[in-house]
Amino acid sequence: MIYAIRTLVGQEKNVARIIGRNVKNSGIEVNSILVPESLRGYILVESTSKIDMQNPAFKVPHMKGAIEGEIPYDEVKNFLNPEPILASVQKGSIVELISGPFKGEKAKVVRIDESKEDVVLELIEAAVPIPVTVKGDQIRLIQKEAD
Amino acid sequence: MVLKACTRCHRLMEEDRCAICNIASSRNWSGFLIVVDPDKSDIAKELNISLPGEYALRVR
Numbered sequence: 001m002i003y004a005i006r007t008l009v010g011q012e013k014n015v016a017r018i019i020g021r022n023v024k025n026s027g028i029e030v031n032s033i034l035v036p037e038s039l040r041g042y043i044l045v046e047s048t049s050k051i052d053m054q055n056p057a058f059k060v061p062h063m064k065g066a067i068e069g070e071i072p073y074d075e076v077k078n079f080l081n082p083e084p085i086l087a088s089v090q091k092g093s094i095v096e097l098i099s100g101p102f103k104g105e106k107a108k109v110v111r112i113d114e115s116k117e118d119v120v121l122e123l124i125e126a127a128v129p130i131p132v133t134v135k136g137d138q139i140r141l142i143q144k145e146a147d
Numbered sequence: 148m149v150l151k152a153c154t155r156c157h158r159l160m161e162e163d164r165c166a167i168c169n170i171a172s173s174r175n176w177s178g179f180l181i182v183v184d185p186d187k188s189d190i191a192k193e194l195n196i197s198l199p200g201e202y203a204l205r206v207r
Contacts, residue, residue: 013179017201020181031188035179037204048187073189079178080193080204117207137177 002046002076003053004067009041011062016043022057036079042067044076089119089136094143097121100134106142107132152176152203157194159201167198178204 007015016033023030028051034044041064045051053066089095093109107121110131117136122129151172152158153165159179165172180202185191196202 016179016181020183023183029184029187031182031184032190033181033183034190037177037179046188046190076190077193080190 001048001050002044002071002073003051004071005043005045005053005058006064006067007041007043008062008064012041012043015060015062018060019043019045019058022060026055026057028055028057034076034079039079044071044079046076088144089139089141090144092145093141094124095119095121095139096142097134097138098140099138102132102134107139149174150176152206154206156196157202157204157206158198159203173206175207176203176205180204 012035016035020033029049030045030047032046089109091109095107095109097103097105106124108124109119110122111120118133119136121132148161150159151174153168153172155168155170160172163172182188182191182196182199185197185199
């Protein structure tokens with residue numbers, strides 16, 4: 001059985017660590033605690049038996065409450081194997097840089113190095129096209145294919 | 148304190164080498180999983196985790 005707990009955004013790992021420590025001492029049957037990167041503000045608690053979310057072990061700072069009901073295991077599976085960041089990006093895609101010195105700039109993908117997870121971009125608004133190489137997690141896809 | 152993840156077993160640690168696999172660890176990881184009881188956890192079985200501890204879901 002998998003339950004979801006709402007936390008403050010950014011405090012997911014801290015809440016998970018505190019709950020992990022609490023359940024060890026209190027004897028509640030919790031098997032694992034999952035913090036998916038794509039699900040901000042939530043953590044998932046796995047248990048073999050029904051657990052009482054009102055237990056004091058689940059009263060930790062930065063926690064905003066538990067979600068009623070269970071989450072099917074099949075839905076959680078999607079979080080366990082996050083697809084590579086570059087899977088949806090292809091040559092000619094329009095992306096936005098989300099970190100680094102060119103943060104906020106839009107760029108076109110020129111080349112993809114899948115083994116290193118690097119992408120070579122050309123900034124759209126630059127007067128002279130200069131290739132810029134960035135890591136795959138520094139970009140956000142805006143448009144999959146160029147017109 | 149910088150947490151690093153083993154590139155093979157995904158275990159999180161502060162050391163530069165994984166104590167179990169004896170290979171270099173990476174600072175570039177994402178996703179976070181605490182395994183309390185690996186024998187009963189379906190998530191741990193899915194990811195082939197046999198030791199309790201903290202793990203990353205994705206390591207580069």
